[in-house]
Amino acid sequence: MKMLINVPETVVADALRGIAAAHPELTVDVENRVVVRRDAPVTDKVGLISGGGSGHEPLHAGFVGPGMLDAACPGEVFTSPVPDQMARAAAAVDAGKGVLFIVKNYTGDVMNFDMAMELAEDEGVQVAKVLVNDDVAVTDSLYTAGRRGTGATLFVEKLAGAAAQEGAPLERVEAVARQVNEASRSFGVALSACSTPAKGSPTFDLPAGELELGIGIHGEPGRERRAMMTSREIADFAVDAVLEDLKPTMPVLLLVNGMGATPLLELYGFNAEVHRVLAERKVPVARSLVGNYVTSLDMAGCSVTLCQADEELLRLWDAPVGTPALRWGM
Amino acid sequence: MKMLINVPETVVADALRGIAAAHPELTVDVENRVVVRRDAPVTDKVGLISGGGSGHEPLHAGFVGPGMLDAACPGEVFTSPVPDQMARAAAAVDAGKGVLFIVKNYTGDVMNFDMAMELAEDEGVQVAKVLVNDDVAVTDSLYTAGRRGTGATLFVEKLAGAAAQEGAPLERVEAVARQVNEASRSFGVALSACSTPAKGSPTFDLPAGELELGIGIHGEPGRERRAMMTSREIADFAVDAVLEDLKPTMPVLLLVNGMGATPLLELYGFNAEVHRVLAERKVPVARSLVGNYVTSLDMAGCSVTLCQADEELLRLWDAPVGTPALRWGM
Structure with a gap:
């Protein structure tokens, strides 16, 4: 299979450099793999953070900006990001009003976002978490206990993102995200x-x-x-x-x-x-x-x-x- | 090759029905294959019309709206639209200030837009035309005398579209389109x-x-x-x-x-x-x-x-x- 790449090892880093070049309104930490709104942390706003394996673009980095995510953490292709990425993102976007982790239901993602939650809370950041598990096709799949998280992630990020942008408190932003996933x-x-x-x-x-x-x-x-x-x-x-x-x-x-x-x-x-x-x-x-x-x-x-x-x-x-x-x- | 289609004969009509369903801000004439801004003709604005073979989406129908095209005329896949489509589009978007045809340089497109120009002028619409021929790869290609028109079409449609949206007269909109193609x-x-x-x-x-x-x-x-x-x-x-x-x-x-x-x-x-x-x-x-x-x-x-x-x-x-x-x- 021919690919428009240099070598497989640098695909994610190369893409992040390309995102940085195309989108000056984002801050891209290529080394630590965190994409953040340039104006973060936004005063009096809950921070929204998502992430997951690369290979699903524009999800998630393409959804960072006003009214949607504050930060995205891309892992290797089809591989969960590591806890340190989400902890860094939390530190970067928290304005004192807490952050919401939006997590697609894959075992590695769930585990690593949970560890990131502990790391961020140790640093004094209030964190809530919502799982996205919308795929009705099967339960207990290759990388998942329960249902997989897929297209609804876009709805959760957009709708909870709009609530956060309006200044809603963390419980409200979390409740919107949960409602959207359940719906x-x-x-x-x-x-x-x-x-x-x-x-x-x-x-x-x-x-x-x-x-x-x-x-x-x-x-x-x-x-x-x-x-x-x-x-x-x-x-x-x-x-x-x-x-x-x-x-x-x-x-x-x-x-x-x-x-x-x-x-x-x-x-x-x-x-x-x-x-x-x-x-x-x-x-x-x-x-x-x-x-x-x-x-x-x-x-x-x-x-x-x-x-x-x-x-x-x-x-x-x-x-x-x-x-x-x-x-x-x- | 597996495709997400019903039968090859209805691919373009099916896509137009799907565009109509997704974009209520556009008027889609599925039978005659013309996609128009719903608010056309826009008072005191030059109308911008483009078109070409289907298979290059979002070009051109995806570029219809305020600040860009007033109408798009999709042909069969990789086949020029017929003159009647562009003549209908011209009648639909002309607000008395004239229309500009943006034509990618393929022999069939050039011929059919030229015939449409005559039809529209017979109906009293003032028409100008700009050819897009930006592809440096080769001259005199399979369907082209001279250079082929490709990616610059987006720039021509956006920049001339912005000039038209501001109320510029036809000569000015045409000049912008020509400048963009040449640049x-x-x-x-x-x-x-x-x-x-x-x-x-x-x-x-x-x-x-x-x-x-x-x-x-x-x-x-x-x-x-x-x-x-x-x-x-x-x-x-x-x-x-x-x-x-x-x-x-x-x-x-x-x-x-x-x-x-x-x-x-x-x-x-x-x-x-x-x-x-x-x-x-x-x-x-x-x-x-x-x-x-x-x-x-x-x-x-x-x-x-x-x-x-x-x-x-x-x-x-x-x-x-x-x-x-x-x-x-x-």
Whole structure:
């Protein structure tokens, strides 16, 4: 597998140098792997920190900025960041109002964010933590006890980020994050495997003519493999898998997410089918986002995330945000 | 090649339905294939219209909105739109101040935009036209007499769009577009071929272990094939190819563009190398944009576009823009 890289060992550091060059509004500590809002700590604001293995860009560094994250901690590709990264981030963004850790539910991430929590608390920083575990495909996956955290991470970071930006106290920001996670469900589909720089070849075998339903964002196995399906059939399957679990009683935020290598032309066509199924199931879509946001390197495929949103969550969604990957109102 | 589609025949229409569902701020005429700002025609504003074959998303429909295009006309995949589309778009966006056609230099596009110009003028619309031909890789390519139009299209649409948004007259908007094209150069590299829905398999053969230097955005042949190079080597080659032709005497706008399937992690690493070369060549970078903007379906690879920008162009770059794919200040 050909890659646009120097050597596998420097992929994350190289990307961080590139982020620094493109985004002067961020402070990038390449050596310690922490990306922070340049104006942090922001007075009278709870600090939001997330992180995880690299390879899911723009998640998380692309979501650092006013109205969303204060800091992101990228690990090696598909590998948890180390506790010291999150402790450094906490020290950098805490304005005395505490920080919230947003953690995708993978065993390594959970363990390392927990250790970082202790380190930060030892330094006098008040820390709360919210787990994201929205993926309905399977429980107890390759790197996870319980459900995996995937697309809902974007909703949690945006909506809790908006609450924090408004000056809400830590308990309130944490409560919003928890509400958003509980109101969100995702389901992903792979048309091809992804290749990590270290391995240099696909991380699993997906035969020509087959797709994997319920794929994880590191290529973890899903529910089943089937002969290739149409966009219409995939939308039916993915949306129904989500709705079987979520049963929304109010309008939803919809994320139609690309895994990385699926052309936007196809992703928009898939979005049309997702809207069709949701209309058939009588689920009103309040807001719709289409693009590559929570990716899996060069995997072809897509995921659907729904978040049922009351008026307050809709208001937080519409609030201004200014990050490399998500921006409106500023 | 597996694709997230229903059938090849409906790919463009399906995508347009998906764009309509995701972006209520746009009016999408699926049957006639015209995407228009919902508030068009905008009083006292020149209308900007572009278009071209589909498969390069978000170009052009993703650039429709305040501060950029008023309308986009998508053709079939890698196929020029027909004159009637641009004539309809002209009628929809003309506020009596005239319209500007922004045309990438491909034989079919040039011919069909010229015919549309006649149709629109017959209806009493004043039309000006600017060709984009920024690709330094080759002259007289597979679908082109002269140089191909690629990444600079984004700069032309953004900067002329900002001038139009401010209320500039048609001659001024046209002059800005012409200046931007003349000040811009691009060079692209393919690590893999792309597959069109109609063909269902790669449109050309690129052996494992080789890359193509100077690729076109439809997979047209470039300058040469070589054994796979590092990100550093590719940046040296691409930037030098551009600088050999451009010789900038002022700071540049930089677009580091992904061809579609290259992970953002890799693209940011490449951006670091591009900034390094430009620093070595003593070319200051005034603004930097990294992402998948002018794509070639599922091709892996990248392109570099430079536009030398005086104070006025920088001011127009920083002006607010509100489109699906490019948004700031609104």
